[in-house]
Amino acid sequence: MTDSMLSGSFAPVLPEIFLLAAACVLLIADLFVKSERRTASYVLAQLILLGCALLTALVSTYSLRRPVYAFGGLFVGDQMANLLKLMAYLATAMALAYSREYLLDRKLLKGEFLALLLFALLGIMVLVSANSFITLYLGLELLSLCLYALVALNRDSAASTEAAMKYFVLGALASGLLLYGMSMIYGATGTLTISEVAQHVAKLSGNAAQRPFLVFGLVFLMAGIAFKLGLVPFHMWIPDVYQGAPTAVTLVIGSAPKLAAFAMAMRLLVNGLLELAVDWQQMLVILAVLSMALGNLAAIAQVNLKRMLAYSTIAHMGFMLLGLLSGVVGGNWRNAADAYAAAMYYTIVYVLMALGAFGVLLLLSRAGFECETLEDMKGLNRRSPWYAFVMLVLMFSLAGIPPTAGFYAKLAVLSAAVSAGQVWLAVLAVILALVGAFYYLRVVKLMYFDEPADTTPIAGSGEMRLVLSANGLALLVLGIVPQPLMALCFAAIKAL
Amino acid sequence: MIVETAVFYLFAAVMLIAGLRVITARNPVHAALFLVLAFFTASAIWLLLEAEFLAIALVLVYVGAVMVLFLFVVMMLDINLERLREGFWRNLPLALVVGAIMAAEIVAVIAERYFEVASQAPPLPAGYSNTRALGMLLYTDYAYAFEIAAVILLVAIVAAIALTLRRRKDTKYQSPAQQVRVRPAERVRLVSMPAEKDR
């Protein structure tokens, strides 16, 4: 342990402490809010997010050059954690802005929703900054528990309740698998601290008797990670939960938690078990191929947009793996920073795209009407050319068409895979992405070339329209000027 | 030594059978009671390992509180478990196959090294307190994790309330505060009216 690891300073954990306290305050303060619109609570929640962002920015100055540890090494604050946290705040704030009207229309915007959202964010933060199996697991559970509750929040809907039940049971199973894997690794290395695990694994991995044992634990860890990322064959919950949950909650599930899942993969695989890269990269290859194939092909057959986006998530996370799995080539780590930075960029961009896509669905929904089938997109251009354009950008970005951010993300990940010599995998990925382009472009076709079935004017609050427009434009800008974000990702990975 | 081993195997066997019955018993009350049995035997095994605090905590928390609550729920709700279990029997063959393969794989990996009897653990120093050691760990090294666990419980409470609390619109209730604060002016209104004339 280094000196900084032993130091008992709470400073690096300030954002988490603040968020916890503030969420509790919100929970109580909401009791005194009389108005049905809950404007005060909503504003408070947004302010809390802003406060977190400021604190994280402040704290990140500590960890610019090297990671800082707190609580005896349970917590690590490094560049990656800070960047992902900031992105998670952004995603949460956007999700709040998008879902507000929708929830109000359905009488779901209660203090509990806001509190659960903030606690879920806290779970993400704990997970992202975890340097121990224990904190990682606890963060994961905190996040998951909030999400289960959010899915079931619309308790009068049978579909929501059923989705929550499935999510809960399967999530528990996945947690069990993950814990089993952790216990295996603990058994082999005798430590729970991830950075120490790495040192032990480096010593043990050459040992022929020990290695299968480690790999066996790794398989179970991988199952836990794959469940969280939604990779085939651990993906079964995704379509049902995405479709069953209220769209606002689907938006939450589909955005910031992806960052947490990425962080989880990075912490466990890269921080902890980099020595076993040969093994887990092969596992990722299998998962990536299955996910891209099944995700893209199954999405084509969907009529329900939420379900289509669910399969699209599966495909995208499979694509993102191309970056994660090409870090180490034959024991050489030269490619690693590029590849992981590409995967990180991909994840961040994906989160922005998912936010935007579900945001449009929320915009088009109104009291008593759910926009969730392909039919509902018909003739959007007639109803609102600007939002049709925003959706066009989103779909292009999801399909990976230049000059959108989705294209650059795919390019970066593919180039990482090619530099790692995974040429056939890259070719396969491109073919499957082309297949995927079909269902994204079908949405575009419906928007621009079909007659609208429903001509109700588009409502939506001012801030929602503003944020949604900014979201669409951001994807365009990030596609043309990708370097600043990429540089941030690269710096974050370099500092690991 | 021999006695301890024998006791261990006895408890372990009881625990496994109880665990199996939890999922196979047709009557939900029986299933819950078998679970209680499993907890008891587990705590007994912990006692064998000289983990007294954990053993007692297990009995107090799970048997004393959680399971009793669970039994209440099971008895109060008329759950038709048979219907829920249709899938169980139908999928049992597949589950057995998958489970068997998994078990075989686990054995294949772990067997050679970990089924050997480990060397005896060193005896504990005199005056060693299990509870104290646990407390030291929990509140110093693992304070962070402990706090997060507490937050998880908080979330569980919030979620449980959010999902189950229903405020019925037709419920009538008194508000003592309002009753106390009431003033005469709000109850009695003096109206001056012109007196009616005799006709």
Place this chain on the structure above:
Amino acid sequence: MIAMKTLYLLVPLAPLAGALAAGLFGRAIGRRGAHTVTILGVLIAFLASCAILVDVLHGNSFNGAVYTWATSGETRFEIGFLIDRLSALMIVVVSFVSLMVHVYTIGYMADDPGYQRFFSYIALFTFSMLMLVMANNFLQLFFGWEAVGLVSYLLIGFWYTRPSATYANLKAFIVNRVGDFGFLLGIALVLAHFGTLDYAGVFSQAPGQAGATLELLPGSHWLLLTVICLCLFVGAMGKSAQFPLHVWLPDSMEGPTPISALIHAATMVTAGIFMVARMSPLYELSQTALSVVMVVGAITALFMALIAVTQFDIKRVIAYSTLSQLGYMTVALGASAYAAGIFHLMTHAFFKAVLFLGAGSVIIALHHEQDMRRMGGLRKYMPVTYATVLVGALANAGLPPFAGFFSKDAILEAVHASQLPGAGFAYLALLAAVFVGGVYTFRLVFYAFHGETRVDPHVLEHLRESPWVVTLPLVLLAIPSLASGWWLGKVVFGNYFGSSIEVLPVHAGIAELAAEYHGLWSFMLHGLAGLPFWLALAGAALAWYLYTVRTDLPKRIAVAFGPLYALVEGKYGFDELYSWLFAGGARVLGKGLWRGGDQTVIDGVVVNGSARVVGWVASVVRLFQSGLIYQYAVSMLVGVVLLTYWFLRS
């Protein structure tokens, strides 16, 4: 340094900002707003360019990345600037002419409903052209190259309701695609063999690759650099309208006149010339390529000049004259006289812009009449236009002391001195072209401005000089048309370009000429005694005789040389040949592909086949996605079991 970097960025970005403002918010800011922002943007670019030129003249230069777009393995895709004497001169010329054209457009397009769109386009064009010129790598060069092509396409088809305009812009685009194909191939070869797209990296490696060969067909070895240079030159042929890819330029006159001046005379079409000069370190290493360049240029210079004599549309005459002048520049490049080529590029940009804008001034004054047979005697009505056009014509014909004389004479001398195969032919062709140039230039002047007026009397009543926004740019451009030639000693013989252009000692014709150069006066006196001057004068005199004295003669000559005249007037039949060969061929090919490729492969296998695959996958997925938790859990556990098996098998 930071300040200079900002200045560099300002040059392309100011017009871009103007273009975006006028294009996206054109309706909001109105006509006045649109022309104000774009002119302001270009003015800023021009002033910044001048500052950069001054800085460069003090011996500074810059080569570096401003922004890295993507990194793929070892290759970096960057936006970078190379600011040296060559690019500094170019950006000044481009931004100056563009500024003049912007001002001129206020008058020319005053009544057009697409006013804002037009300003947005030309500002966008200025941005693209500046990016092209300032590039320090092939990728950015290609970006600028395609971007100017795109804007040119948009502007030729600006009046998109006219069928002839849409035909012309399609033609320009497609012919340019042919050139771009070669260009892209050249860039790909560069990347493949040099491993970098940066100019500096490529040029430093070039001498090492001088002996490398490439087996194009089994058994035929080509010098790598020759192949690269020829491929790149195909691109230049497309963009700079060299024979036989010249066919699009005359048709591009369907666009509004300001863009004919800006894009199809002064700037875009010279991109090919600029590119070859920029690539001089590569071209110098390939004699074959230089010879090809010279011969192609010579053919263009002569034969396009001949066509100009037969045309009656005033803009087409100037268009063919442009082709011919571009031919001169190309010949200069082939003769390794890059400095002379760029010098002619500069002078030509000024005097051709004057000619085009003058023609435009006439065209609007006559209510969009372009046929010279319905002009004549305009000298009295439009004195300013006449005077400036006359300056442009004198420069174009290459008469001293106008700019064209110096640049053209330098080229002729350089070709004369060249030892490359084909130089003799090129020299003779250029001499002939000088004579023909005198004829067609003064034919235009005499036809349109002298003699009896043939203008429609109704139009004649209202005929008057154009407004100041039109005449001011004419005058401002006429000044350098006269005077810019006087920098000959500095630019061509004074080793102005320094290291930005590379000439091998073997090809140092210019250097030998420089040794004989003793100042402007002696050069001019020497020129007065030379053959080209007398040829140009003879051409002018012939034009005077034919078009003012014996106006009946031209017709009789045309009849006498019937078939030959028809051949030249029919532009040697290239249009017909291309439409038969390529359009017809494409139709046959398309039909075949439609039957074989579309109906059988695409519809049969790809579309229906993939639909079947999707249907199958969906049914399988549906089977597993049953909604039952048990099955989901089993699927996860099966996943774990399989992964475990996969890794424990070994």
